[in-house]
Amino acid sequence: MTDILLKNGRALIGSELAEISLTISGQDIVQIDGRSGRAPIAIDASGLLVLPGIVDIHGDAFERQMMPRAGVDFPIDVALVDSDRQAISNGITTVFHAATWSWEPGLRSGDNARRLLEAIERLRPQFSADTRFHLRHETYNLDAEAEICEWLAEGRIDLFAFNDHMNGTIADMAKPQKRSRMVERTGLSSAAFDELVGHITARAADVPASIARLAEAARAAEVRMLSHDDESPAMREAFRAQGVAIAEFPINEETARAAAQAGDAIVYGAPNVVRGGSHTGWTRASDMIAKGFCSVLASDYYYPAQLLAAFRLDADSVLPLAKAWALISEGPARAAGLADRGVLAEGRRADILLVDDAIPLRPRVVAVISAGRLVHLTDATRLMGTAAAPREAVVAA
Known part of the structure; x- marks a missing residue:
């Protein structure tokens, strides 16, 4: 790997932006100072922000690369490589692909979860982003429990979430348009889908014990856990008691406040902030952020x-x-x-973005360094200068 010097940019060091140079060697930031040093690659970041790489602990936009239309599948390796390009170009240097393993067949089936995990493991060295596996377990999917415990014990799962969309599924079955999308996603006939839902809900009494066993397996494997769409402080407390310390998308302020008071990590979706509210009509993320009830924003379904x-x-x-x-x-x-x-600090992994913030609300990622490698560059002319106006931007030391 080639050493890199970043100079003249406004770097986010701690809580301040300062014009300072950063030297990268191997995968790490090895020096931060106000002097201009030397390295085989020197990048003049004048006029740009120098920011830590984005960490996305919940993103499922890759599903659109796998199935861009209902019933239209593309190879998983093609989908993942394209998703990696999208993530990196939007500044995401660490990505947790949030794969749902549901009781449904189709896109969120066990077969798809297995293929996705195997593809991530096989292709990981090719990706520019540090790519990890976040398993979203539908709690009514009781038949998956034994295999998930094996994956946890084998260290194949990086984050583990408890999801329960059964009530929403039943409610959506009464709405023709939503029901049609659900049925299309599974590939079943309407009658077969109804039969499957009836079979799954009949086992509701077995769900709490399954959650407890899976939480115990995750604790033993030291895998961090999330609970999805917590509905109340009591629900959040029950998951916390089982070692589930991340509240993912609590659906009301009361639950978010209780999570914050207990010291839980609280995740909301970044699209909620960008759009000015939740597409489901639930909690407005920017309100929760203003009140200190959010510690993480995830890409959710949209990488930018x-x-x-x-x-x-x-x-x-x-x-x-x-x-x-x-x-x-x-x-x-x-x-x-x-x-x-x-963060940008000596000894930390060199995941670094160069961002042009000249246009309000439309930041543009100009360059991305991931684990010390320059993996994305959109404006070589700006960094390298032109014949008419040369700049010492990328030069041999």
Whole structure:
């Protein structure tokens, strides 16, 4: 790997932006100072922000690469490579693909979860982003329990979430348009889908014991756990008692407040911030952020959202950029137990973005360094200069 020097940019060091140079060697930041050093690659970041790489602990936009239309499948390796390009170009240097293993056949089936995990493991060396596996377990999917316990024990799962969309499924079955999308996703006939839902709900009494066993397996494997769409402080407390310390998308302020008071990590979706509210009509993320009830923003279903959300929070005077950026870098890194990234500091992993913020609310990622490698560059002319106006931007030392 080639050493890199970044100079003249406005770097986010702690809670301040300062014009300072950073030297990268191997995978790490080895020196931060105000002097201009030397390295085989020197990048002049004048006029650009130098920011920690984005950490995304919950993103399922890759599903659209796998199945861009209902019933239209593309190979998983093609989908994952394209998703990696999308993530990196939007500044995401650590990505947890949030794969749902449901009781449904089709896109969220066990077969798809297995193929996805195997493909991530096989292709991981090719990806520019540090790519990890976040398993979203539908709690009514009782038949998956034994295999998931094996995956946890084998260290194949990086984050483990408890999901329960059964009540929503039953409610949506009464809405023709939503029901049609659900049935199309599974590939079943309408009658077969009804029969399957009836069979699954008949086993509801067995769900709590299964959750307890899986939580115990995750604790033994030291895998961090999330609970999805917590409905009440009591629900959050019950999951916390089982070692589930991350509240993912609590659906009301009361639950988010209780989670914050208990010291839980709290995740909301960055698209919620960018769009000005939840597409489901639930909690408005920017309100929760303003009240201190959010520590992580995830891409959720749209990779550009984290980058856009940080600048939106700053522009709306909800948080200054440094604190807003922590929601997409330091906060998710801490929640996921990744102590080597999320901030620009000596000895930390060199996941670094160069961002052009000249146009309000439309930040543009100009370059991405991931684990010390320059993996993305969109504006070589700006960094390298032109014949008419040369700049010492990328030069041999």
